[in-house]
Amino acid sequence: xxxxxxxxxxxxxxxxxxxxxxxxxxxxxxxxxxxxxxxxxxxxxxxxxxxxxxxxxxxxxxxxxxxxxxxxxxxxxxxxxxxxxxxxxxxxxxxxxxxxxxxxxxxxxxxxxx
Numbered sequence: 001x002x003x004x005x006x007x008x009x010x011x012x013x014x015x016x017x018x019x020x021x022x023x024x025x026x027x028x029x030x031x032x033x034x035x036x037x038x039x040x041x042x043x044x045x046x047x048x049x050x051x052x053x054x055x056x057x058x059x060x061x062x063x064x065x066x067x068x069x070x071x072x073x074x075x076x077x078x079x080x081x082x083x084x085x086x087x088x089x090x091x092x093x094x095x096x097x098x099x100x101x102x103x104x105x106x107x108x109x110x111x112x113x114x
Contacts, residue, residue: 002033002034003032003033003034004033006027006028006032006033008025008027010032011025011026011027011032012025012026012029012031012032013025013026014026016043016051017054018051018052018054019043019045019049019050019051019052020049020050020052021045021046021047021048021049021050021098022043022044022045022046022049022050022051023043023044024041024042024043024044024108025041025042025044026039026041027040027041027042028040029041029113030113035113036112036113037111037112037113038109038110038111038112038113039109039110039113039114040107040108040109040110041107041108041109041110042065042105042106042107042108043096043105043106043108044103044104044105045067045069045096045098045103045104045105045106046098046103047098047100047101047102047103048098049096049097049098049103049104050095050096050097050098051094051095051096051097052095053072053093053094053095054093054094054095055090055091055092055093055094056090056091056114057090057091058090058110058111058112058113058114059087059088059089059090059110059111060087060088060094060108060109060110060111061085061086061087061088061108061109061111062080062085062086062088062096062106062107062108063084063085063086063106063107063109064080064081064082064083064084064085064086064104064105064106065082065105065106065107066082066102066103066104066105067081067082067098067100067102067103067104067105068080068081068082068098068099068100068104069096069097069098069099069100069104070096070097070099071086071094071095071096071097072093072094072095072096072097073086073088073089073092073093073094074092074093074094079099
């Protein structure tokens with residue numbers, strides 16, 4: 001039987017390389033629902049948490065669920081807050097920093113999935 005709904009309690013958690021004070025939950029991925037064209041995660045940055053500058057060969061989008069921070073794409077810095085959306089093109093350096101006084105939660109979509 002196909003799986004279409006994943007409870008938060010069923011999600012895999014991990015710390016991505018180069019992320020500090022951050023936990024990521026794999027919400028939708030090939031391993032839990034079989035999606036082939038994207039994957040979706042929730043990254044939870046504690047106060048002061050960061051994702052160091054990095055690149056990857058796939059597109060990535062963020063939706064700020066909670067908190068505020070600075071997202072750097074290439075040589076540009078953007079202040080972000082709850083409700084903002086961000087596009088990270090493939091092979092362009094990007095980084096995240098929680099600059100607020102509460103956790104920064106990002107909904108992250110990778111296409112194709114990684």
